[in-house]
Amino acid sequence: xxxxxxxxxxxxxxxxxxxxxxxxxxxxxxxxxxxxxxxxxxxxxxxxxxxxxxxxxxxxxxxxxxxxxxxxxxxxxxxxxxxxxxxxxxxxxxxxxxxxxxxxxxxxxxxxxxxxxxxxxxxxxxxxxxxxxxxxxxxxxxxxxxxxxxxxxxxxxxxxxxxxxxxxxxxxxxxxxxxxxxxxxxxxxxxxxxxxxxxxxxxxxxxxxxxxxxxxxxxxxxxxxxxxxxxxxxxxxxxxxxxxxxxxxxxxxxxxxxxxxxxxxxxxxxxxxxxxxxxxxxxxxxxxxxxxxxxxxxxxxxxxxxxxxxxxxxxxxxxxxxxxxxxxxxxxxxxxxxxxxxxxxxxxxxxxxxxxxxxxxxxxxxxxxxxxxx
Amino acid sequence: xxxxxxxxxxxxxxxxxxxxxxxxxxxxxxxxxxxxxxxxxxxxxxxxxxxxxxxxxxxxxxxxxxxxxxxxxxxxxxxxxxxxxxxxxxxxxxxxxxxxxxxxxxxxxxxxxxxxxxxxxxxxxxxxxxxxxxxxxxxxxxxxxxxxxxxxxxxxxxxxxxxxxxxxxxxxxxxxxxxxxxxxxxxxxxxxxxxxxxxxxxxxxxxxxxxxxxxxxxxxxxxxxxxxxxxxxxxxxxxxxxxxxxxxxxxxxxxxxxxxxxxxxxxxxxxxxxxxxxxxxxxxxxxxxxxxxxxxxxxxxxxxxxxxxxxxxxxxxxxxxxxxxxxxxxxxxxxxxxxxxxxxxxxxxxxxxxxxxxxxxxxxxxxxxxxxxxxxxxxxxxxxxxxxxxxxxxxxxxxxxxxxxxxxxxxxxxxxxxxxxxxxxxxxxxxxxxxxxxxxxxxxxxxxxxxxxxxxxxxxxxxxxxxxx
Numbered sequence: 001x002x003x004x005x006x007x008x009x010x011x012x013x014x015x016x017x018x019x020x021x022x023x024x025x026x027x028x029x030x031x032x033x034x035x036x037x038x039x040x041x042x043x044x045x046x047x048x049x050x051x052x053x054x055x056x057x058x059x060x061x062x063x064x065x066x067x068x069x070x071x072x073x074x075x076x077x078x079x080x081x082x083x084x085x086x087x088x089x090x091x092x093x094x095x096x097x098x099x100x101x102x103x104x105x106x107x108x109x110x111x112x113x114x115x116x117x118x119x120x121x122x123x124x125x126x127x128x129x130x131x132x133x134x135x136x137x138x139x140x141x142x143x144x145x146x147x148x149x150x151x152x153x154x155x156x157x158x159x160x161x162x163x164x165x166x167x168x169x170x171x172x173x174x175x176x177x178x179x180x181x182x183x184x185x186x187x188x189x190x191x192x193x194x195x196x197x198x199x200x201x202x203x204x205x206x207x208x209x210x211x212x213x214x215x216x217x218x219x220x221x222x223x224x225x226x227x228x229x230x231x232x233x234x235x236x237x238x239x240x241x242x243x244x245x246x247x248x249x250x251x252x253x254x255x256x257x258x259x260x261x262x263x264x265x266x267x268x269x270x271x272x273x274x275x276x277x278x279x280x281x282x283x284x285x286x287x288x289x290x291x292x293x294x295x296x297x298x299x300x301x302x303x304x305x306x307x308x309x310x311x312x313x314x315x316x317x318x319x320x321x322x323x324x325x326x327x328x329x330x331x332x333x334x335x336x337x338x339x340x341x342x343x344x345x346x347x348x349x350x351x352x353x354x355x356x357x358x359x360x361x362x363x364x365x366x367x368x369x370x371x372x373x374x
Numbered sequence: 375x376x377x378x379x380x381x382x383x384x385x386x387x388x389x390x391x392x393x394x395x396x397x398x399x400x401x402x403x404x405x406x407x408x409x410x411x412x413x414x415x416x417x418x419x420x421x422x423x424x425x426x427x428x429x430x431x432x433x434x435x436x437x438x439x440x441x442x443x444x445x446x447x448x449x450x451x452x453x454x455x456x457x458x459x460x461x462x463x464x465x466x467x468x469x470x471x472x473x474x475x476x477x478x479x480x481x482x483x484x485x486x487x488x489x490x491x492x493x494x495x496x497x498x499x500x501x502x503x504x505x506x507x508x509x510x511x512x513x514x515x516x517x518x519x520x521x522x523x524x525x526x527x528x529x530x531x532x533x534x535x536x537x538x539x540x541x542x543x544x545x546x547x548x549x550x551x552x553x554x555x556x557x558x559x560x561x562x563x564x565x566x567x568x569x570x571x572x573x574x575x576x577x578x579x580x581x582x583x584x585x586x587x588x589x590x591x592x593x594x595x596x597x598x599x600x601x602x603x604x605x606x607x608x609x610x611x612x613x614x615x616x617x618x619x620x621x622x623x624x625x626x627x628x629x630x631x632x633x634x635x636x637x638x639x640x641x642x643x644x645x646x647x648x649x650x651x652x653x654x655x656x657x658x659x660x661x662x663x664x665x666x667x668x669x670x671x672x673x674x675x676x677x678x679x680x681x682x683x684x685x686x687x688x689x690x691x692x693x694x695x696x697x698x699x700x701x702x703x704x705x706x707x708x709x710x711x712x713x714x715x716x717x718x719x720x721x722x723x724x725x726x727x728x729x730x731x732x733x734x735x736x737x738x739x740x741x742x743x744x745x746x747x748x749x750x751x752x753x754x755x756x757x758x759x760x761x762x763x764x765x766x767x768x769x770x771x772x773x774x775x776x777x778x779x780x781x782x783x784x785x786x787x788x789x790x791x792x793x794x795x796x797x798x799x800x801x802x803x804x805x806x807x808x809x810x811x812x813x814x815x816x817x818x819x820x821x822x823x824x825x826x827x828x829x830x831x832x833x834x835x836x837x838x839x840x841x842x843x
Contacts, residue, residue, distance in 0.1 A: 047721065047724050047725070050724045051720065051724065054720075071717065072713050072714045072716075072717035072718075073714065074714035074715065074717050074718040075717040075718060075720070075721045077718065078717075078718045078721035078722060078725075079721040079722075079724070079725060304706070305706050305709040305710040305712075305713050305737070306709050306736070306737055308713075316706060317706060318706055318707070318709075318710045318713075334713060334714075334717075335710075336707065336710040336711060336713075336714050338706060338707050338710075
């Protein structure tokens with residue numbers, strides 16, 4: 001608990017989060033809080049402070065939160081970025097697999113899981129349970145006991161504990177994969193009893209479920225109010241999942257309409273999550289928009305990677321997140337994700353939309369694929 | 375919006391009614407949507423034209439036609455050259471200066487003197503493609519494929535035209551499918567050819583279709599005698615699947631190159647600066663997208679200039695050369711990669727591991743320095759990794775995993791040191807050993823990925839001693 005070394009700043013953030021993720025934070029309030037977070041991180045995170053100093057940025061000369069230097073996600077794979085007492089860390093989350101070819105996994109030292117939980121639950125409520133639904137959460141992600149260093153497992157386990165109605169459960173284990181029979185039985189029962197459910201999982205796990213249903217020629221009409229949350233479709237691999245195709249499959253096989261399919265966009269390096277806004281829009285009586293957004297304590301800039309300045313609204317750029325829940329590490333994160341601002345938030349674009357792969361020169365993930373080790 | 379018809383077909387070939395369009399900034403490219411059923415007629419027209427124009431004795435005619443086209447592109451046709459220099463920056467995203475540099479170096483290889491030199495070096499006798507010739511008492515005849523299908527990769531414009539040129543030199547007709555990365559230059563070359571010699575030009579069809587279009591690629595592969603493909607493993611594999619037992623598949627798949635700088639090359643500051651400049655240019659030419667472009671440079675300790683100091687010099691030289699030949703406009707996700715890779719090195723630098731990052735605020739010149747020999751590919755677009763080693767030979771074991779992909783070893787060292795290192799480079803898998811200055815520009819007759827450029831297209835027929843009179 002003593003990981004965060006500024007208890008009053010921690011308390012301010014917790015209080016803000018506990019007030020819920022429904023009301024936006026006004027610009028001045030966000031700016032003030034973001035600058036305080038930056039000042040805290042500059043003072044307690046020597047690596048990040050050095051990174052900022054090299055760019056001539058320090059808390060006392062900072063104009064505005066948009067000038068806080070954003071640390072590229074690759075940096076989290078090279079160094080432990082901790083703002084506070086690392087020895088008192090609650091957990092270290094790690095990314096799965098290799099994304100840099102040097103068998104390096106991204107690490108996120110979470111000093112204080114209370115902040116993580118305080119961001120997670122109201123945000124999930126705001127985007128997935130905007131209609132105040134109290135429904136079982138059926139997880140296609142392993143428990144956190146089975147995968148202690150997975151932030152996704154922690155996330156889903158916490159949600160099941162805090163907001164999952166009776167009947168919630170897990171249907172994937174690391175050793176045996178998807179327990180398709182048991183899950184399908186649970187879904188059939190929900191359909192029979194007209195009890196809506198929420199399915200949470202990686203896109204890949206959902207695809208396994210759908211393949212299984214395809215094999216046995218099964219179709220389900222999950223009851224009205226059922227919804228699903230998927231994540232991990234856009235990892236930048238060459239064999240990308242086409243979101244439109246997947247959406248159609250969810251509807252066809254599970255009967256979950258597009259507006260109740262909520263894609264989650266998060267990363268190991270960040271405490272907070274972002275979601276499709278459609279379900280929340282419909283619950284608020286709006287037309288569903290094709291956009292993603294996060295909680296009020298997270299703001300996303302779309303920047304030109306050459307200048308690192310925000311691009312004109314609506315232009316394509318690279319996403320830069322400022323997540324104040326990241327108090328214990330680095331709040332300003334520079335991703336390599338292509339996107340643009342749209343009504344309701346931002347739109348995530350697939351890697352290299354339209355760009356042809358290069359020919360006889362070679363880049364890392366191509367290289368690994370060439371050698372048959374994708 | 376400028377419109378460019380990105381195709382050139384033989385006179386007798388029917389043009390499909392439907393067209394596709396691709397937009398590159400303010401240029402709109404139109405290309406015919408070929409159906410598989412159209413391919414047979416196109417192939418037929420190409421083969422007929424070949425019978426008429428590329429038969430025995432046509433060698434000089436072919437050389438003259440290519441040379442004439444090259445001269446038009448070089449500037450004899452100012453309008454054509456201007457068109458090339460307008461289209462290339464838009465389609466390749468390279469700077470105008472880079473486009474001009476590469477265009478002119480490529481054109482030089484399509485001029486008669488170098489074409490003749492290539493033929494002289496590849497063929498044991500000048501008439502070998504026309505008739506049986508006597509070679510050391512053997513009777514041999516060289517035969518090129520009747521029809522080649524060329525499938526190109528577009529990372530370096532001009533490589534595609536050189537491939538077409540090679541097919542013509544061995545008297546093949548060519549159906550050339552351009553890549554999205556260079557849809558224009560082969561078309562302009564074919565048009566220039568038509569201005570000089572329509573009969574030879576009728577042996578060349580240039581068009582575009584989206585890569586991986588299964589049906590048309592199958593049809594085209596089956597019509598061809600040889601398929602010449604430049605591209606990634608996926609492209610090569612998909613064409614291989616369509617091939618029949620009689621298809622000759624000539625593939626130039628993905629390759630990577632690296633540089634080696636010996637301690638002896640760093641005997642003083644002047645020598646180091648010269649080497650730094652040559653390395654910077656090798657890494658910056660083609661914006662590092664050539665198969666000949668070095669991803670990593672291993673630099674030996676023990677010279678008068680230490681490897682970290684040398685890395686800094688390379689960065690400065692890269693920035694200076696960038697003022698003459700600026701880097702192009704990579705896509706945002708490519709620039710984002712540069713930012714990511716820089717941050718990783720910067721973390722190591724801040725941690726005091728000895729790593730260094732040499733970079734300005736702009737992303738167009740990056741040199742990183744590390745003291746560990748592990749190989750990692752570059753994210754390209756002028757991002758060079760410099761790694762210190764005690765001895766250059768020590769770097770080679772780290773390349774074992776990528777051995778099948780190795781192409782050029784660019785070596786900066788005195789001749790005796792190169793001779794000493796060469797056997798290990800051979801074992802490591804390199805197919806070309808070059809000095810840094812020549813690294814970006816192999817001669818047209820050099821072995822290409824370990825094979826002779828014309829030889830890999832040729833089928834030899836041998837007549838036994840008792841059959842010749």
